[in-house]
Amino acid sequence: MAVCIAVIAKENYPLYIRSVPVQNELKFHYTVHTSLDVVEEKISAVGKAMADQRELYLGLLYPTEDYKVYPSHMIIVYYTPVCMFFILIENILLYRHTRYGYVTNSKVKFVIVADSSNTSLRDNEIRSMFRKLHNSFTDVMCNPFYNPGDTIQSKAFDSMVSAMMVQAS
């Protein structure tokens, strides 16, 4: 039930982001983007406290990330150049998402957003997902035709991510 998996570069821009409900991808962009604050905070805290310790898993970023108390129909005026129309988009606030973070030694971050309505996900499952993600990412980096810093366009990585999402859901 991972609904979104993102790889964030050291400079905090997305290298890869993929979500399951494709039609509302922007929502996940926002979700992952805001969770970077915590990731950074955690990294800096770790850096201060125990530089040697090689725990890459950051754990829960926002444990109960649901904006359930918010007005349920937050209307965002969206604009497209040809015709303007109002779309109900920001139901982002209604989702209950749990975000998990993971940071590699090269400060590349992985964020997994899970649907928290499903509580069967245990900590070590998340860990193993991250480990798989890390391995796959390492493969991508090993590709001599990949420029570090470019967005990831790898079929192998893609299929691994989608497998992860399917398997989890």
Add this chain to the structure above:
Amino acid sequence: MSIPDYMQCAEDHQTVLVVVQPVGIVPEDEFFRIYKRITSVAQVSIRDSQRNLYIRYRHHYLPENNEWGDFQTHRKVVGLISVTTCGSAKEWPQTSDRFHCQKDVFGATLYDSRLLVFGLQGEIAEQQRTDVAFYPSYDDCPDVEKRVEDFVESIFIVLESKRLDRATDKSGDKIPLLCVPFEKKDFVGLDTDSRHYKKRCQGRMRKHVGDLCLQAGMLQDALVHYHMAVELLRSVNDFLWLGAALEGLCSASVIFHYPGGTAGKASGREPSLAHGQGQAADAGKRHRPGALTANGISADTSSEIGRAKNCLGPEDIIEKYKEAISYYGKYKNAGVIELEACVKAVRVLAIQKRAMEASEFLQNAVYINLGQLSEEEKIQRYSILSELYHLIGFHRKSAFFKRVAAMQCVAPTIPEPGWRACYKLLLETLSGYSLCLDPKDFSKGSHRGWAAVQVRLLHELVYASRRMGNPGLSVRHLSFLLQTMLDLLSDQEKKEVTQSLENYTSKCPGGMEVLTLPDGLKLPPVPLSKLPIVRSVKLLDLPVSLRPHKQKGLLENNMSSKSPFIYSPIIMHTRGEERTKKIEFRWVQGDVCEVQLMVYNPMPFELRVEHMGLLTSGVEFEALPAALSLPAESGLYPVTLVGVPRTAGNINISGYHTSVFGVTSDCLLDGLPSVRTSGCVVEVIPSLPRLQLSTSLPRPFSSRLSSSVSVQLFNGETQQLTITLENIGSEDLETLEVTSKTCNTKEKLFGEFLSWDLEEAVSQLPLKPGQSVTLTVNVKVRLDFSGGENLLQDLNDDGISVTGLPISSPLRQVLKPRAETKPLGSESSKTDYNHVKTLEAVMTFKYSGGAGKMEGYYRDLSLGVHVDVEPSVFFTRVSTLPATRTRQCHLLLDVFNSTEHELMVSANNNQDLVLHPSECQRMAIQVAKFDFHTLPQPDQEAVRYTNPKLLEEERLHAQASMISSTLGSLSVSLSLSLSLCSSSLDVVVNGKPCDCDIIADCKVGDAVPLEVKLTNRSKNAVGPFALTVVPFQDYQNGVQNYDLQDAVTFIGSNTFYIDMVKPTENSACMGALLFLYTGDFYLNIKFQDDSAGQGKELPPSWFGLPSVHIKALEAPIEAGA
């Protein structure tokens, strides 16, 4: 209590609340001016004690909130200052009434109140009243601050008395139960005598006293009271008040630990007042009781003892806050209190730099439900959340909430959407999404960031700015979107964005000026350098004919080097230098100069670029803008931009100017690192005249030369070429030089190919603009078309050669065509001769004038002359025949007409020879022999030279040719027969020199003197010789009769001896002949080399022996007899 005060912070607990309000009609700005002055008295140190009183002013306060004053005393309005205008004494009672009404609103809690009356003068104003102050006007109120201080002091007195009253009221049997508004009904009918109830009363009162102590500046007492209250309330499970007591404890500890305050600058306590910051600034200086002073010892030593145990540590503060908030959370009606406590805790955590925990508090605050919020409250709530996130360094979260707030401003449920506020809030989110509106930040490499989010934000900015009625901003944002996010937009989006951009620009064209927003934010201009994308910029040289050249002599001045060293191994290889490096060629003032750009259109549709021009610096430059239309997804497309420099100097092509979709942009090359350029600085020299060349001949093809003419000529033909030079520039033409250079060096060219007379043209200088001058050039072609080696074949080897000697006819024509005799040879030779040879030359006109001439520049105009030379007449063979006279000979020439026309050849003897096309005829020309040695240098070169010269003279229309002068050196072997013999023999008969065709007359019976003179022309001495003269008769039928002893007799010997003759000398021998009969006699002169005595006869050809023809006539006497 429904409206939370998001600005609250922990130290607000020690303040007393004073409400400042206008009464009646007070101009708003005047009120706020007074309000500002009043609020400057935020802290008053009380006389006779070391305590300070802090005042919190509000100009608006809900009485509803006031009801919570018992719960937390800083929420209680204790002072009221009213500001009013009173024009006359009549109005005074009314004003006074109003003031009393207002007092009643907060009546129950007020300690004291003041009325400031402005504008009233006279009797009433004279009264000395403590609660009313009169001022003549808003400008004339010097002691407002003093009044407020007095007022605050009076409040303090009441406060202090209350505190003492409550604090000492321990033994009082009846402690009133303090309660919050919503509790009141819960306690109806409760047993007031139970221990539980009493404890509750005690605890709440303790807490209340703690609040009062804190407000009165007695921090230590407050801490003690709070601790006691916590214990009391905990035992009775009075959670709401327990929370309040814990919060009070936290506040007191925070005040103790962080004397600088927790509000921070970012929170902006009172947005309308800059004063808020001033307060924060001096907050650090103010002395707090109980806090450590500079020397580390508190003034109040008694409180020193209890501090350590009463005051909470930083960790504990947070723990206690958590606890308090969790207690508040149990009461639905205390949502505001809970929320405010969260905000306060976050501020404390922000100071402690514990972002993670702070975010947890904030998270909690987000979930606190305050019931139905108004839209305005929502906006306020989101923006305060955003601010708090910003405070703890969570910029992304902050941006997220700010954006939500912005969206809330324009929610459809709001009747009047605040687009302006929305736009302002959206702008503030930019930093959180790491987006900067300066396009320069995006010029470096590919875009990296949260593209989807950023594109969305930009779209929102565009829409908001449009709705707030500022299309200029929309255009700016849209162009920014196009410029920076172009790669990330889909084709459909690109189309839509550009369409709407065009819509907006029709109302408000986009420009390059910096847009300044009301709040001071500057929107830098966005040059659309990606529409189209420019790949390279190349400055083009002027066309060849207009390129200026520097006079050679002035080159030294140009060698200005920066370094004093002739050679330096240090070469500057910086990119910047490359960019600005100067270009070899020069431009000329007043001439159209070109710059070539390679552009391509990244859009999926046709792109119209208008007013594309050059941006330059350094020189006044008139750019001539171009409009172009690039097809969709075009490849690299060359575009030439032109312009005219108007002054001289160094011009720097700094960029280009475009107008796309109604947005004009100036794209500077410095900001476009992807553009390749070979240098942008070029020297512009002063103006020079410009010549246009036209010729009388057609121009068949364009060549790399500026112009060229082509003409077809037969070999030897001359044609006149008229060249007209017109000055089409704006400067006078002052000098003109003409030179020519033949390009084709393979061909042997004889004589002057191009010749002209410049004198006439030069005499017309200086040439004013618009005038023209003509020059006539003669084009002459003289080429060697001869076959070369077979030319010199001996004519004797073919059957048609004439061998008979002597030939009486001087010119002998052999009418037999050569083709008949030698078909094969002529066939091959024909193909050889048929080809057309080309001759090319370049005429260069070097001219100068005007200001450019002063600087030593000139221009070249070149005219290519291309001549196709067709062969006309060949001499296929040349040979000689001896003529009848020893001093002359016959030159035999096989003349071949290779043209398709009938032609006539005439030689010097005016005898015309008509040749039909492809006909070959032999002609003989009688030429005089000449002295071989007197020729200047009859070497091989001369042979080559003279041979074609001879040939060309016999041309289609040539009327005369002087062969004799040059014939001698046709070739070495030929010249043997052509030249005079090494020794020549002159025979003088009867006093007359005698030669072949001269018949010497003599009379029979007379002695005919005969003189034979030998002249040595060789370089060696010759002789001695024996010379024998033998007479004979020729019957003209091949029979020669030598038996003439009867007819001719010699007087003396017929044999002479000639001694050795030295070079150039001569020797003569005399004899006489006597003819006995009439008749034609010939003399045969034979030589014998007598030197060795062997008497060998020498061939007559060595000496060029003349045959002497003597006609003996009958003597007239005899005839007479």
